[in-house]
Amino acid sequence: MSAAIEPAAQPKRNDAKRAKSVLSRYSSPALGLFLPLVLALGWELAVRAGFSNGRLVPPPSVIYATFAELAKTGELQRHAAATLARVVSGFGIGVIAGTVLGAITGYSTLVRRFIDPSLQALRAIPSIAWVPLFILWLGIFEASKVTLIAVGVFFPVYLGVMGAVTSVDRKIVEVGRAFRLSGFNMVRRILLPAVLPAYVIALRSGLGLGWMFVVAAEFMGASEGLGFLLVDGQQLGKPAQIVAAIVAFAVIGKITDWLIVGIAAPFLRWEDRFKSQASQD
Amino acid sequence: MLTLERVGKTYGNGVHALEAVNFSVGPGEIVAIVGGSGCGKSTLLRAICGLDTPSQGRVLLDGETVTQPHEKIGIIFQEPRLLPWLTVAGNVGFGLEDRPKPERDARVAEALTRVGLSDKARMWPRELSGGQAQRVAIARALVPRPEVLLLDEPFSALDAFTRVDLQDHLLGLWADRRPTLILVTHDVDEAVVLADRIMVMRPRPGRIFDTVETDLPRPRDRQSSDFDRVRRHVMAALDRSLKPAVKSDANEGAALWW
Numbered sequence: 245m246s247a248a249i250e251p252a253a254q255p256k257r258n259d260a261k262r263a264k265s266v267l268s269r270y271s272s273p274a275l276g277l278f279l280p281l282v283l284a285l286g287w288e289l290a291v292r293a294g295f296s297n298g299r300l301v302p303p304p305s306v307i308y309a310t311f312a313e314l315a316k317t318g319e320l321q322r323h324a325a326a327t328l329a330r331v332v333s334g335f336g337i338g339v340i341a342g343t344v345l346g347a348i349t350g351y352s353t354l355v356r357r358f359i360d361p362s363l364q365a366l367r368a369i370p371s372i373a374w375v376p377l378f379i380l381w382l383g384i385f386e387a388s389k390v391t392l393i394a395v396g397v398f399f400p401v402y403l404g405v406m407g408a409v410t411s412v413d414r415k416i417v418e419v420g421r422a423f424r425l426s427g428f429n430m431v432r433r434i435l436l437p438a439v440l441p442a443y444v445i446a447l448r449s450g451l452g453l454g455w456m457f458v459v460a461a462e463f464m465g466a467s468e469g470l471g472f473l474l475v476d477g478q479q480l481g482k483p484a485q486i487v488a489a490i491v492a493f494a495v496i497g498k499i500t501d502w503l504i505v506g507i508a509a510p511f512l513r514w515e516d517r518f519k520s521q522a523s524q525d
Numbered sequence: 526m527l528t529l530e531r532v533g534k535t536y537g538n539g540v541h542a543l544e545a546v547n548f549s550v551g552p553g554e555i556v557a558i559v560g561g562s563g564c565g566k567s568t569l570l571r572a573i574c575g576l577d578t579p580s581q582g583r584v585l586l587d588g589e590t591v592t593q594p595h596e597k598i599g600i601i602f603q604e605p606r607l608l609p610w611l612t613v614a615g616n617v618g619f620g621l622e623d624r625p626k627p628e629r630d631a632r633v634a635e636a637l638t639r640v641g642l643s644d645k646a647r648m649w650p651r652e653l654s655g656g657q658a659q660r661v662a663i664a665r666a667l668v669p670r671p672e673v674l675l676l677d678e679p680f681s682a683l684d685a686f687t688r689v690d691l692q693d694h695l696l697g698l699w700a701d702r703r704p705t706l707i708l709v710t711h712d713v714d715e716a717v718v719l720a721d722r723i724m725v726m727r728p729r730p731g732r733i734f735d736t737v738e739t740d741l742p743r744p745r746d747r748q749s750s751d752f753d754r755v756r757r758h759v760m761a762a763l764d765r766s767l768k769p770a771v772k773s774d775a776n777e778g779a780a781l782w783w
Protein backbone atom coordinates (compact mmCIF):
# COMPACT_ATOMS: atom_id res chain seq x y z
CA MET A 245 0.00 0.00 0.00
CA SER A 246 2.53 2.51 1.14
CA ALA A 247 4.91 1.27 -1.56
CA ALA A 248 2.32 2.15 -4.19
CA ILE A 249 1.83 5.63 -2.82
CA GLU A 250 5.52 6.34 -2.40
CA PRO A 251 6.53 7.05 -6.04
CA ALA A 252 3.68 9.50 -6.54
CA ALA A 253 4.36 11.22 -3.28
CA GLN A 254 8.08 11.54 -3.94
CA PRO A 255 8.12 14.30 -6.60
CA LYS A 256 5.63 16.37 -4.68
CA ARG A 257 7.74 16.26 -1.58
CA ASN A 258 10.79 17.27 -3.64
CA ASP A 259 8.89 20.17 -5.11
CA ALA A 260 7.82 21.26 -1.69
CA LYS A 261 11.38 20.98 -0.49
CA ARG A 262 12.70 22.98 -3.41
CA ALA A 263 10.05 25.64 -2.95
CA LYS A 264 10.94 25.86 0.70
CA SER A 265 14.65 26.22 -0.05
CA VAL A 266 13.99 28.95 -2.61
CA LEU A 267 11.79 30.67 -0.08
CA SER A 268 14.42 30.47 2.62
CA ARG A 269 17.14 31.63 0.24
CA TYR A 270 15.30 34.86 -0.54
CA SER A 271 13.32 35.30 2.61
CA SER A 272 16.20 35.34 5.09
CA PRO A 273 17.88 38.48 3.67
CA ALA A 274 14.39 39.94 3.26
CA LEU A 275 13.66 39.22 6.90
CA GLY A 276 16.80 41.07 7.90
CA LEU A 277 15.79 44.09 5.81
CA PHE A 278 12.36 44.32 7.39
CA LEU A 279 13.29 46.20 10.57
CA PRO A 280 15.53 48.90 8.99
CA LEU A 281 13.00 49.48 6.22
CA VAL A 282 10.14 49.91 8.65
CA LEU A 283 12.20 52.30 10.79
CA ALA A 284 13.30 54.33 7.75
CA LEU A 285 9.80 54.51 6.38
CA GLY A 286 8.40 55.43 9.79
CA TRP A 287 10.92 58.21 10.21
CA GLU A 288 10.24 59.54 6.73
CA LEU A 289 6.51 59.64 7.44
CA ALA A 290 7.05 61.21 10.85
CA VAL A 291 9.09 64.05 9.32
CA ARG A 292 6.62 64.53 6.48
CA ALA A 293 3.75 64.66 8.93
CA GLY A 294 5.59 67.35 10.83
CA PHE A 295 6.22 65.42 14.06
CA SER A 296 9.89 66.36 13.77
CA ASN A 297 11.85 68.80 11.64
CA GLY A 298 14.44 66.08 10.88
CA ARG A 299 17.31 68.52 11.14
CA LEU A 300 19.57 66.43 13.36
CA VAL A 301 18.32 63.07 12.11
CA PRO A 302 17.66 63.58 8.43
CA PRO A 303 14.99 61.37 6.85
CA PRO A 304 15.96 58.87 4.12
CA SER A 305 14.84 61.10 1.29
CA VAL A 306 17.21 63.89 2.40
CA ILE A 307 20.08 61.44 2.84
CA TYR A 308 19.41 60.07 -0.61
CA ALA A 309 19.32 63.55 -2.09
CA THR A 310 22.64 64.45 -0.40
CA PHE A 311 24.14 61.20 -1.62
CA ALA A 312 22.96 61.83 -5.17
CA GLU A 313 24.20 65.42 -5.06
CA LEU A 314 27.64 64.34 -3.83
CA ALA A 315 27.79 61.64 -6.48
CA LYS A 316 26.73 64.02 -9.25
CA THR A 317 29.41 66.57 -8.48
CA GLY A 318 31.98 63.79 -8.32
CA GLU A 319 32.82 64.68 -4.70
CA LEU A 320 31.70 61.30 -3.41
CA GLN A 321 33.82 59.42 -5.90
CA ARG A 322 36.86 61.56 -5.18
CA HIS A 323 36.58 61.05 -1.40
CA ALA A 324 35.77 57.37 -1.71
CA ALA A 325 38.72 56.84 -4.04
CA ALA A 326 41.07 58.58 -1.61
CA THR A 327 39.87 56.43 1.28
CA LEU A 328 39.97 53.27 -0.78
CA ALA A 329 43.53 54.01 -1.89
CA ARG A 330 44.61 54.39 1.75
CA VAL A 331 42.91 51.19 2.81
CA VAL A 332 44.31 49.25 -0.13
CA SER A 333 47.89 50.36 0.44
CA GLY A 334 47.69 49.95 4.22
CA PHE A 335 46.01 46.58 3.82
CA GLY A 336 48.62 45.47 1.30
CA ILE A 337 51.52 46.39 3.56
CA GLY A 338 49.89 44.94 6.66
CA VAL A 339 49.01 41.70 4.90
CA ILE A 340 52.49 41.21 3.46
CA ALA A 341 54.19 41.90 6.78
CA GLY A 342 51.67 39.83 8.76
CA THR A 343 51.87 36.90 6.36
CA VAL A 344 55.65 36.79 6.22
CA LEU A 345 56.17 37.18 9.96
CA GLY A 346 53.27 34.89 10.80
CA ALA A 347 54.58 32.18 8.49
CA ILE A 348 58.11 32.42 9.85
CA THR A 349 57.08 32.41 13.51
CA GLY A 350 54.60 29.63 12.86
CA TYR A 351 57.22 27.54 11.12
CA SER A 352 60.15 28.03 13.47
CA THR A 353 59.74 27.64 17.20
CA LEU A 354 63.05 29.40 17.78
CA VAL A 355 62.03 32.52 15.85
CA ARG A 356 58.66 32.44 17.59
CA ARG A 357 60.32 32.48 21.01
CA PHE A 358 62.44 35.40 19.86
CA ILE A 359 59.95 37.76 18.30
CA ASP A 360 56.45 36.70 19.26
CA PRO A 361 56.58 38.10 22.82
CA SER A 362 57.62 41.53 21.52
CA LEU A 363 54.89 41.53 18.90
CA GLN A 364 52.32 40.45 21.48
CA ALA A 365 53.42 43.30 23.72
CA LEU A 366 53.03 45.76 20.83
CA ARG A 367 49.63 44.30 20.11
CA ALA A 368 48.50 45.16 23.62
CA ILE A 369 48.93 48.85 22.81
CA PRO A 370 45.75 50.38 21.40
CA SER A 371 46.88 51.21 17.89
CA ILE A 372 45.40 54.71 17.95
CA ALA A 373 47.94 55.50 20.65
CA TRP A 374 50.60 55.43 17.93
CA VAL A 375 49.02 58.30 16.06
CA PRO A 376 51.02 61.18 17.60
CA LEU A 377 54.24 59.28 17.14
CA PHE A 378 53.47 58.39 13.54
CA ILE A 379 52.69 62.02 12.82
CA LEU A 380 55.97 63.11 14.38
CA TRP A 381 57.88 60.51 12.42
CA LEU A 382 56.08 60.50 9.12
CA GLY A 383 54.30 63.84 8.87
CA ILE A 384 50.62 64.47 8.61
CA PHE A 385 50.19 63.28 5.03
CA GLU A 386 49.64 59.85 3.50
CA ALA A 387 52.59 57.99 5.06
CA SER A 388 51.37 58.24 8.64
CA LYS A 389 47.81 57.31 7.66
CA VAL A 390 48.84 54.28 5.63
CA THR A 391 51.15 53.18 8.43
CA LEU A 392 48.37 53.34 10.99
CA ILE A 393 46.12 51.24 8.76
CA ALA A 394 48.93 48.79 8.09
CA VAL A 395 49.49 48.38 11.84
CA GLY A 396 45.80 47.68 12.32
CA VAL A 397 45.77 45.09 9.55
CA PHE A 398 49.04 43.51 10.58
CA PHE A 399 48.03 41.98 13.91
CA PRO A 400 45.00 39.90 12.95
CA VAL A 401 46.83 38.65 9.87
CA TYR A 402 49.99 37.86 11.81
CA LEU A 403 48.09 36.03 14.55
CA GLY A 404 45.90 34.17 12.07
CA VAL A 405 48.79 32.99 9.92
CA MET A 406 50.93 31.98 12.88
CA GLY A 407 48.06 30.07 14.44
CA ALA A 408 47.20 28.39 11.17
CA VAL A 409 50.77 27.30 10.47
CA THR A 410 51.39 25.97 13.98
CA SER A 411 48.15 24.03 13.94
CA VAL A 412 48.63 22.28 10.60
CA ASP A 413 47.97 18.62 11.33
CA ARG A 414 51.25 16.74 11.80
CA LYS A 415 49.59 13.68 10.29
CA ILE A 416 48.86 15.50 7.04
CA VAL A 417 52.41 16.82 6.88
CA GLU A 418 53.57 13.24 7.32
CA VAL A 419 51.56 12.22 4.26
CA GLY A 420 53.51 14.84 2.34
CA ARG A 421 56.78 13.47 3.68
CA ALA A 422 55.81 9.91 2.81
CA PHE A 423 55.36 11.13 -0.77
CA ARG A 424 58.83 12.69 -0.57
CA LEU A 425 57.70 16.31 -0.62
CA SER A 426 60.01 18.85 0.92
CA GLY A 427 60.74 22.54 0.86
CA PHE A 428 58.78 24.42 -1.76
CA ASN A 429 56.61 21.48 -2.79
CA MET A 430 55.65 20.76 0.81
CA VAL A 431 54.58 24.39 1.18
CA ARG A 432 52.70 24.44 -2.12
CA ARG A 433 50.93 21.11 -1.90
CA ILE A 434 50.36 20.66 1.83
CA LEU A 435 50.94 23.76 3.97
CA LEU A 436 49.30 26.39 1.76
CA PRO A 437 46.03 24.56 1.18
CA ALA A 438 45.94 23.56 4.84
CA VAL A 439 46.21 27.15 6.11
CA LEU A 440 44.02 28.72 3.45
CA PRO A 441 40.69 28.71 5.35
CA ALA A 442 42.24 30.33 8.41
CA TYR A 443 44.13 32.74 6.17
CA VAL A 444 40.94 33.97 4.53
CA ILE A 445 39.41 34.59 7.95
CA ALA A 446 42.54 36.47 9.02
CA LEU A 447 42.42 38.60 5.86
CA ARG A 448 38.79 39.44 6.45
CA SER A 449 39.31 40.52 10.04
CA GLY A 450 42.40 42.46 8.92
CA LEU A 451 40.33 44.23 6.31
CA GLY A 452 37.68 45.07 8.89
CA LEU A 453 40.29 46.69 11.08
CA GLY A 454 41.73 48.45 8.05
CA TRP A 455 38.38 50.16 7.47
CA MET A 456 38.14 51.04 11.12
CA PHE A 457 41.58 52.60 11.17
CA VAL A 458 41.15 54.57 7.99
CA VAL A 459 38.47 56.58 9.75
CA ALA A 460 40.79 57.25 12.67
CA ALA A 461 43.56 58.15 10.22
CA GLU A 462 41.33 60.58 8.34
CA PHE A 463 40.17 62.17 11.59
CA MET A 464 43.83 63.03 12.15
CA GLY A 465 43.39 65.69 9.52
CA ALA A 466 42.78 65.02 5.89
CA SER A 467 41.70 67.18 2.99
CA GLU A 468 39.91 64.36 1.28
CA GLY A 469 38.46 60.95 2.05
CA LEU A 470 35.19 59.69 3.45
CA GLY A 471 36.52 60.45 6.94
CA PHE A 472 36.99 64.04 5.83
CA LEU A 473 33.32 64.10 4.76
CA LEU A 474 32.41 62.98 8.28
CA VAL A 475 34.46 65.70 9.97
CA ASP A 476 33.33 68.26 7.46
CA GLY A 477 29.68 67.33 7.98
CA GLN A 478 30.09 67.71 11.72
CA GLN A 479 31.84 71.08 11.52
CA LEU A 480 29.37 72.52 9.04
CA GLY A 481 26.35 70.94 10.73
CA LYS A 482 25.37 68.70 7.81
CA PRO A 483 24.14 65.45 9.36
CA ALA A 484 22.88 64.16 5.99
CA GLN A 485 26.44 64.33 4.66
CA ILE A 486 27.68 62.37 7.67
CA VAL A 487 25.10 59.67 7.16
CA ALA A 488 25.82 59.57 3.43
CA ALA A 489 29.52 59.03 4.18
CA ILE A 490 28.64 56.31 6.68
CA VAL A 491 26.52 54.58 4.06
CA ALA A 492 29.38 54.83 1.58
CA PHE A 493 31.71 53.24 4.17
CA ALA A 494 29.28 50.40 4.73
CA VAL A 495 28.81 49.73 1.03
CA ILE A 496 32.49 49.86 0.04
CA GLY A 497 33.56 47.92 3.13
CA LYS A 498 31.06 45.17 2.39
CA ILE A 499 32.09 45.02 -1.28
CA THR A 500 35.79 44.63 -0.44
CA ASP A 501 34.90 41.88 2.04
CA TRP A 502 32.84 40.12 -0.64
CA LEU A 503 35.81 40.38 -2.99
CA ILE A 504 38.00 38.40 -0.59
CA VAL A 505 35.28 35.84 0.02
CA GLY A 506 34.53 35.57 -3.69
CA ILE A 507 38.15 35.16 -4.72
CA ALA A 508 38.76 32.52 -2.06
CA ALA A 509 35.51 30.60 -2.57
CA PRO A 510 36.65 28.39 -5.47
CA PHE A 511 39.64 27.25 -3.38
CA LEU A 512 37.57 26.49 -0.32
CA ARG A 513 34.79 24.39 -1.77
CA TRP A 514 36.19 21.35 0.04
CA GLU A 515 35.63 22.80 3.48
CA ASP A 516 33.69 20.59 5.83
CA ARG A 517 31.71 23.23 7.58
CA PHE A 518 28.63 22.99 9.68
CA LYS A 519 27.16 26.00 7.89
CA SER A 520 27.64 24.77 4.33
CA GLN A 521 26.30 21.38 5.33
CA ALA A 522 23.19 22.88 6.84
CA SER A 523 22.45 25.09 3.86
CA GLN A 524 22.50 22.10 1.54
CA ASP A 525 19.68 20.38 3.34
CA MET B 526 64.37 -7.65 -1.01
CA LEU B 527 63.90 -5.62 2.16
CA THR B 528 66.40 -6.27 4.92
CA LEU B 529 66.56 -4.94 8.46
CA GLU B 530 69.98 -5.11 10.12
CA ARG B 531 69.93 -4.79 13.90
CA VAL B 532 67.48 -1.90 13.75
CA GLY B 533 67.10 -0.12 17.09
CA LYS B 534 65.34 3.05 18.10
CA THR B 535 65.62 5.16 21.22
CA TYR B 536 63.35 8.20 21.28
CA GLY B 537 64.54 11.58 22.42
CA ASN B 538 62.73 11.13 25.72
CA GLY B 539 64.76 8.02 26.46
CA VAL B 540 62.11 5.44 25.57
CA HIS B 541 63.89 2.41 24.19
CA ALA B 542 61.29 1.45 21.60
CA LEU B 543 63.16 -1.06 19.44
CA GLU B 544 66.22 -3.22 19.88
CA ALA B 545 68.16 -5.19 17.30
CA VAL B 546 65.37 -6.13 14.94
CA ASN B 547 66.66 -8.39 12.16
CA PHE B 548 64.65 -9.84 9.33
CA SER B 549 64.34 -9.87 5.57
CA VAL B 550 61.26 -9.96 3.43
CA GLY B 551 61.37 -11.20 -0.14
CA PRO B 552 59.53 -9.68 -3.11
CA GLY B 553 55.83 -10.44 -3.06
CA GLU B 554 55.86 -11.79 0.46
CA ILE B 555 53.18 -10.77 2.95
CA VAL B 556 54.37 -10.37 6.51
CA ALA B 557 52.16 -9.54 9.46
CA ILE B 558 53.49 -8.04 12.67
CA VAL B 559 51.46 -8.56 15.82
CA GLY B 560 52.20 -7.62 19.41
CA GLY B 561 50.86 -5.87 22.46
CA SER B 562 50.14 -2.18 22.50
CA GLY B 563 53.24 -0.02 22.74
CA CYS B 564 55.68 -2.75 21.75
CA GLY B 565 57.12 -0.69 18.92
CA LYS B 566 55.21 -1.83 15.85
CA SER B 567 54.52 1.64 14.56
CA THR B 568 58.06 2.66 15.38
CA LEU B 569 59.32 -0.24 13.29
CA LEU B 570 57.18 0.67 10.27
CA ARG B 571 58.19 4.31 10.49
CA ALA B 572 61.84 3.29 10.51
CA ILE B 573 61.33 1.05 7.47
CA CYS B 574 59.66 3.73 5.40
CA GLY B 575 62.16 6.40 6.37
CA LEU B 576 59.77 8.72 8.22
CA ASP B 577 61.97 8.23 11.30
CA THR B 578 65.61 7.25 11.23
CA PRO B 579 66.66 4.31 13.38
CA SER B 580 69.13 5.08 16.17
CA GLN B 581 71.02 1.86 15.50
CA GLY B 582 71.31 -0.46 12.54
CA ARG B 583 69.92 0.16 9.08
CA VAL B 584 67.16 -0.68 6.66
CA LEU B 585 68.18 -1.88 3.19
CA LEU B 586 65.99 -2.06 0.11
CA ASP B 587 67.69 -4.07 -2.64
CA GLY B 588 71.04 -3.30 -1.02
CA GLU B 589 70.41 0.44 -0.75
CA THR B 590 70.14 2.05 2.69
CA VAL B 591 66.82 3.77 3.34
CA THR B 592 67.30 7.01 5.24
CA GLN B 593 64.32 9.01 4.06
CA PRO B 594 61.00 8.26 2.39
CA HIS B 595 61.69 6.19 -0.67
CA GLU B 596 59.70 6.05 -3.89
CA LYS B 597 59.56 2.27 -3.82
CA ILE B 598 58.13 2.16 -0.30
CA GLY B 599 54.53 3.18 0.34
CA ILE B 600 52.72 3.45 3.64
CA ILE B 601 49.08 3.32 4.70
CA PHE B 602 48.32 4.73 8.12
CA GLN B 603 45.73 3.72 10.64
CA GLU B 604 43.56 6.68 9.60
CA PRO B 605 42.97 7.41 5.92
CA ARG B 606 44.73 10.79 6.18
CA LEU B 607 43.20 12.01 2.93
CA LEU B 608 43.92 15.60 1.99
CA PRO B 609 40.57 17.34 2.48
CA TRP B 610 41.22 19.95 -0.23
CA LEU B 611 41.63 17.37 -2.99
CA THR B 612 38.88 15.31 -4.53
CA VAL B 613 39.02 11.54 -4.29
CA ALA B 614 40.74 11.40 -7.67
CA GLY B 615 43.13 14.17 -6.64
CA ASN B 616 44.06 12.24 -3.51
CA VAL B 617 44.65 9.00 -5.39
CA GLY B 618 46.83 10.80 -7.93
CA PHE B 619 48.77 12.70 -5.26
CA GLY B 620 51.96 10.69 -5.75
CA LEU B 621 51.88 10.99 -9.55
CA GLU B 622 52.28 14.76 -9.83
CA ASP B 623 55.38 14.43 -12.01
CA ARG B 624 53.73 12.14 -14.57
CA PRO B 625 51.97 13.44 -17.69
CA LYS B 626 48.30 14.06 -17.10
CA PRO B 627 46.88 11.36 -19.41
CA GLU B 628 48.96 8.70 -17.69
CA ARG B 629 48.01 10.04 -14.27
CA ASP B 630 44.31 10.07 -15.12
CA ALA B 631 44.44 6.57 -16.51
CA ARG B 632 46.21 5.17 -13.46
CA VAL B 633 43.91 6.97 -11.05
CA ALA B 634 40.84 5.70 -12.87
CA GLU B 635 42.22 2.18 -12.89
CA ALA B 636 43.04 2.27 -9.18
CA LEU B 637 39.61 3.64 -8.28
CA THR B 638 37.95 0.90 -10.29
CA ARG B 639 40.09 -1.67 -8.48
CA VAL B 640 38.88 -0.45 -5.08
CA GLY B 641 35.31 -0.13 -6.37
CA LEU B 642 35.02 3.65 -6.08
CA SER B 643 35.09 4.81 -9.70
CA ASP B 644 31.77 6.62 -9.21
CA LYS B 645 33.20 8.61 -6.31
CA ALA B 646 36.14 10.14 -8.20
CA ARG B 647 34.84 13.70 -8.03
CA MET B 648 33.66 13.63 -4.43
CA TRP B 649 35.36 15.33 -1.50
CA PRO B 650 36.87 13.16 1.24
CA ARG B 651 34.31 14.49 3.75
CA GLU B 652 31.58 12.84 1.68
CA LEU B 653 33.01 9.33 2.11
CA SER B 654 32.34 6.71 4.76
CA GLY B 655 35.23 5.46 6.88
CA GLY B 656 35.64 2.30 4.82
CA GLN B 657 35.51 4.18 1.53
CA ALA B 658 38.07 6.69 2.77
CA GLN B 659 40.41 3.88 3.77
CA ARG B 660 39.99 2.32 0.31
CA VAL B 661 40.97 5.65 -1.23
CA ALA B 662 44.03 5.67 1.01
CA ILE B 663 44.92 2.19 -0.21
CA ALA B 664 44.51 3.29 -3.83
CA ARG B 665 46.65 6.35 -3.18
CA ALA B 666 49.46 4.24 -1.76
CA LEU B 667 49.28 1.69 -4.57
CA VAL B 668 49.09 4.03 -7.55
CA PRO B 669 52.83 4.87 -7.54
CA ARG B 670 53.40 1.08 -7.70
CA PRO B 671 55.58 0.67 -4.64
CA GLU B 672 57.67 -2.47 -4.29
CA VAL B 673 57.06 -2.49 -0.57
CA LEU B 674 53.79 -1.43 1.01
CA LEU B 675 53.61 -0.88 4.75
CA LEU B 676 50.25 -0.93 6.52
CA ASP B 677 49.92 0.26 10.12
CA GLU B 678 46.70 -1.23 11.49
CA PRO B 679 44.91 -0.08 8.35
CA PHE B 680 41.52 -1.59 9.15
CA SER B 681 41.40 -1.34 12.93
CA ALA B 682 38.95 1.56 12.97
CA LEU B 683 36.41 -0.29 10.83
CA ASP B 684 33.59 -2.65 11.67
CA ALA B 685 34.08 -6.40 11.22
CA PHE B 686 32.21 -6.69 7.89
CA THR B 687 33.99 -3.79 6.26
CA ARG B 688 37.27 -5.12 7.57
CA VAL B 689 36.80 -8.54 5.96
CA ASP B 690 35.72 -6.84 2.75
CA LEU B 691 38.79 -4.66 2.69
CA GLN B 692 41.08 -7.59 3.46
CA ASP B 693 39.75 -9.26 0.32
CA HIS B 694 40.22 -6.03 -1.63
CA LEU B 695 43.77 -5.79 -0.41
CA LEU B 696 44.56 -9.34 -1.47
CA GLY B 697 43.06 -8.64 -4.87
CA LEU B 698 45.23 -5.58 -5.28
CA TRP B 699 48.27 -7.41 -4.05
CA ALA B 700 47.69 -10.14 -6.65
CA ASP B 701 47.99 -7.56 -9.48
CA ARG B 702 51.62 -6.61 -9.02
CA ARG B 703 52.65 -8.58 -5.97
CA PRO B 704 54.39 -5.93 -3.91
CA THR B 705 55.90 -6.89 -0.58
CA LEU B 706 53.34 -6.21 2.15
CA ILE B 707 54.22 -5.59 5.77
CA LEU B 708 51.09 -5.30 7.85
CA VAL B 709 50.83 -4.33 11.49
CA THR B 710 47.65 -5.56 13.09
CA HIS B 711 45.97 -6.23 16.41
CA ASP B 712 43.70 -8.77 14.82
CA VAL B 713 45.15 -12.28 14.80
CA ASP B 714 42.54 -13.48 12.29
CA GLU B 715 43.55 -10.71 9.94
CA ALA B 716 47.18 -11.73 10.23
CA VAL B 717 46.39 -15.38 9.52
CA VAL B 718 44.13 -14.55 6.57
CA LEU B 719 46.63 -12.30 4.87
CA ALA B 720 50.17 -13.22 5.83
CA ASP B 721 52.71 -15.78 4.68
CA ARG B 722 54.66 -15.13 7.83
CA ILE B 723 53.57 -13.68 11.17
CA MET B 724 56.07 -12.03 13.46
CA VAL B 725 55.17 -11.62 17.11
CA MET B 726 56.84 -8.72 18.88
CA ARG B 727 57.69 -8.35 22.53
CA PRO B 728 57.72 -5.00 24.34
CA ARG B 729 60.28 -2.98 26.27
CA PRO B 730 62.38 -2.83 24.25
CA GLY B 731 60.51 -3.94 21.17
CA ARG B 732 62.01 -6.93 19.39
CA ILE B 733 60.91 -9.94 17.38
CA PHE B 734 59.88 -12.65 19.81
CA ASP B 735 58.63 -15.41 17.53
CA THR B 736 57.92 -16.05 13.86
CA VAL B 737 55.09 -18.24 12.61
CA GLU B 738 54.92 -19.44 8.99
CA THR B 739 51.26 -19.71 8.07
CA ASP B 740 51.79 -22.05 5.13
CA LEU B 741 48.10 -22.11 4.14
CA PRO B 742 46.82 -22.17 0.56
CA ARG B 743 44.98 -19.09 -0.77
CA PRO B 744 42.16 -18.19 -0.71
CA ARG B 745 42.01 -19.06 2.96
CA ASP B 746 39.00 -20.50 4.63
CA ARG B 747 38.53 -18.89 8.03
CA GLN B 748 36.52 -21.91 9.17
CA SER B 749 39.08 -24.58 8.32
CA SER B 750 40.87 -26.48 11.04
CA ASP B 751 44.28 -25.53 9.61
CA PHE B 752 43.35 -21.89 9.92
CA ASP B 753 42.36 -22.48 13.51
CA ARG B 754 45.62 -24.28 14.25
CA VAL B 755 47.71 -21.40 12.97
CA ARG B 756 45.58 -18.94 14.89
CA ARG B 757 46.05 -20.84 18.14
CA HIS B 758 49.74 -20.98 17.50
CA VAL B 759 49.95 -17.20 17.06
CA MET B 760 47.74 -16.61 20.10
CA ALA B 761 50.00 -18.77 22.23
CA ALA B 762 53.07 -16.93 21.03
CA LEU B 763 51.38 -13.59 21.78
CA ASP B 764 50.54 -14.78 25.29
CA ARG B 765 54.11 -15.81 25.94
CA SER B 766 55.41 -12.55 24.48
CA LEU B 767 53.49 -10.58 27.09
CA LYS B 768 54.28 -12.70 30.14
CA PRO B 769 58.04 -12.32 30.67
CA ALA B 770 57.65 -8.57 30.59
CA VAL B 771 55.42 -8.82 33.66
CA LYS B 772 57.75 -11.16 35.51
CA SER B 773 60.79 -9.01 34.83
CA ASP B 774 59.28 -6.39 37.09
CA ALA B 775 60.79 -7.20 40.48
CA ASN B 776 57.86 -6.09 42.63
CA GLU B 777 55.27 -7.94 40.64
CA GLY B 778 57.46 -11.03 40.60
CA ALA B 779 57.56 -10.87 44.38
CA ALA B 780 53.82 -10.45 44.53
CA LEU B 781 53.34 -13.55 42.41
CA TRP B 782 55.71 -15.53 44.57
CA TRP B 783 53.70 -14.72 47.63
Ligand SMILES: Nc1ncnc2c1ncn2[C@@H]1O[C@H](COP(=O)(O)OP(=O)(O)OP(=O)(O)O)[C@@H](O)[C@H]1O
Nearest residue numbers: 536537538540542561562563564565566567568569
Ligand atom coordinates in the same frame (compact mmCIF):
# COMPACT_ATOMS: atom_id res chain seq x y z
N1 LIG C 1 57.34 10.18 19.09
C1 LIG C 1 57.62 9.48 20.20
N2 LIG C 1 58.39 10.00 21.16
C2 LIG C 1 58.69 9.29 22.26
N3 LIG C 1 58.29 8.05 22.51
C3 LIG C 1 57.50 7.46 21.61
C4 LIG C 1 57.12 8.14 20.40
N4 LIG C 1 56.35 7.33 19.66
C5 LIG C 1 56.24 6.19 20.38
N5 LIG C 1 56.94 6.25 21.54
C6 LIG C 1 57.06 5.20 22.54
O1 LIG C 1 57.64 4.08 21.90
C7 LIG C 1 57.00 2.88 22.30
C8 LIG C 1 56.51 2.13 21.09
O2 LIG C 1 55.50 2.91 20.46
P1 LIG C 1 54.76 2.45 19.14
O3 LIG C 1 53.91 3.57 18.72
O4 LIG C 1 55.78 1.97 18.18
O5 LIG C 1 53.89 1.24 19.67
P2 LIG C 1 52.89 0.31 18.87
O6 LIG C 1 53.41 -1.08 18.97
O7 LIG C 1 52.63 0.84 17.53
O8 LIG C 1 51.59 0.41 19.77
P3 LIG C 1 50.06 0.39 19.30
O9 LIG C 1 49.76 -1.02 19.01
O10 LIG C 1 49.34 0.86 20.52
O11 LIG C 1 49.94 1.29 18.14
C9 LIG C 1 55.91 3.28 23.26
O12 LIG C 1 56.38 3.03 24.57
C10 LIG C 1 55.73 4.74 23.05
O13 LIG C 1 55.43 5.38 24.27
Ligand SMILES: [Mg+2]
Nearest residue numbers: 566567568677
Ligand atom coordinates in the same frame (compact mmCIF):
# COMPACT_ATOMS: atom_id res chain seq x y z
MG1 LIG D 1 50.93 1.79 16.53
